[in-house]
Amino acid sequence: MITQDLKNLSTIKQFQFELHSWIRLVEFLNQENTFLKTRLSEVIDQIKDRESLALAEHFQNQFIVKDDVYDHIIHDLKKQSHKWTEIKMISSKEISEDFAKTQKNLRDQIAFIDRDHALITKDYNTYLASLSIDD
Secondary structure, eight states: OHHHHHHHHHHHHHHHHHHHHHHHHHHHHHHHHHHHHHHHHHHGGGOOSHHHHHHHHHHHHHHHHHHHHHHHHHHHHHHHHHHHHHHHHHOOOOOOHHHHHHHHHHHHHHHHHHHHHHHHHHHHHHHHHHOOOOO
16 A cells, blocks of 8 residues: 555656656746747748748748747646645545546647647748848
């Protein structure tokens, strides 16, 4: 029984550590998103052709969507973290499947968000490098 309690407590701590790491990651991605939007605002007035302007609008829309996604996932992560704190305070019973399933879903979402951010950033930087603008 004590061994199972210790294993459960260790798992809870790991899940909490994971959640806090994800919160920091998403906050960083949100900050990066802000920098990308700022850079776009610096160059948008210098864009002359319609195709490049359409791409700029596409990226601007992507960044706006990302703001919303990041806000929602941070909310979900903090909610899950609070739930893990509550379960730890109640007792170190066997971890419910619901909590573990939610944790796995969040893990999958974070992996997707991280990959998606990297792809959009790469495409955006390639786009900006292709523009012939004076800065």
